[in-house]
Amino acid sequence: MADFIQALDPSKLVLVETVLSFLTSAFHAPVYNLPIFLFGLHVQESSDAIQSLRAFTFIAGGSIIYDIIWMARNHQNWFLRLLTIVIQILKVPTVLAFAAALRRRGGQFTGISFSGNDVGGATVWSMPGGFTSAGREGYQAVDDTADVPTPKHSVPPAPAPQNPQPTPGAYQSV
Template sequence: MADFLQALDPSKLVLVEAVLSFATSAFAAPVYNLPIFLFGTLAQESAEAIQSLQAFTFLVSASIVYDIIWLAKNEQSWFIRLLTILILILKVPTALAFAFSLRQRGAQFAGLPGGFNIRGTSLPGATVWSMPGGFTSSGAGAGGYQSVDDPEPTPTPYSAAAPVSKQPANNQAPSAPGAYHSV
């Protein structure tokens, strides 16, 4: 199977499917196929765009299910139905060829639920964001906030040397920060 997938040219597959989708777009056919394959032609041109290839592979795979539902619910002429079924059949090797291509590049489908990658293991990728409020996984606080892993700071002991004034000098009641003041 791997030899068969290596022999496939993903760019030609996507181009054929884009042309077939364009030919059926004037008739009663799935409207999502043409944009997906146009996106695929752009995604496969850039060797560095692994996320775009992952998105395209997922879209093609998911659209297989949508095509089956669309074919069951809608009526078409026999020729357009034949082209739609041909597009549906070509989606399977296209999705497999792109998944194999991503596997060769070392890419994973870490964004899927459970962190599944192409190889079938469950190893989620690196976290690219941090929690708001300075909670980090490294244990060091960020932005002056205490992280979850840091021990709680010990309070300074009360010193009796400094007198504490309970009433301000202007004889007004002390106000809490952010409290409302009467005018």
């Protein structure tokens, strides 16, 4: 089964589903399929879009459930229903092929945790100026301790007056 999934071409699968969704979009059919597959066409062409690839895989997999609900609630003629069922059947190998492509590109579905702000994926952005633990562009990271030399000739601060005169109109403590 794994060899079969590896042999699938995600670009051809999503292209066929896009064409079928386009053909059914003029009639009483699920309106969400065409945008999903257009997004899939865009994602499969990007070699570095791991987050988008993961999002498309989840959305396409979730839309299988929407297809079942949509077909149970709406009535179509037999030809459109057949095309909708074909699209739904093709979604399963598409999701599996995109999941395999995600693993080949270095992405994964494991490690998702919603405790705190940790989503468990790769960092999408970094703070400018190297405010990360790894440091960047020669800047010191925030969590590193600085070796700042103390000046040898420092001037002590001027002593504060013992009994300063209050400014007229200002509050005074008793």
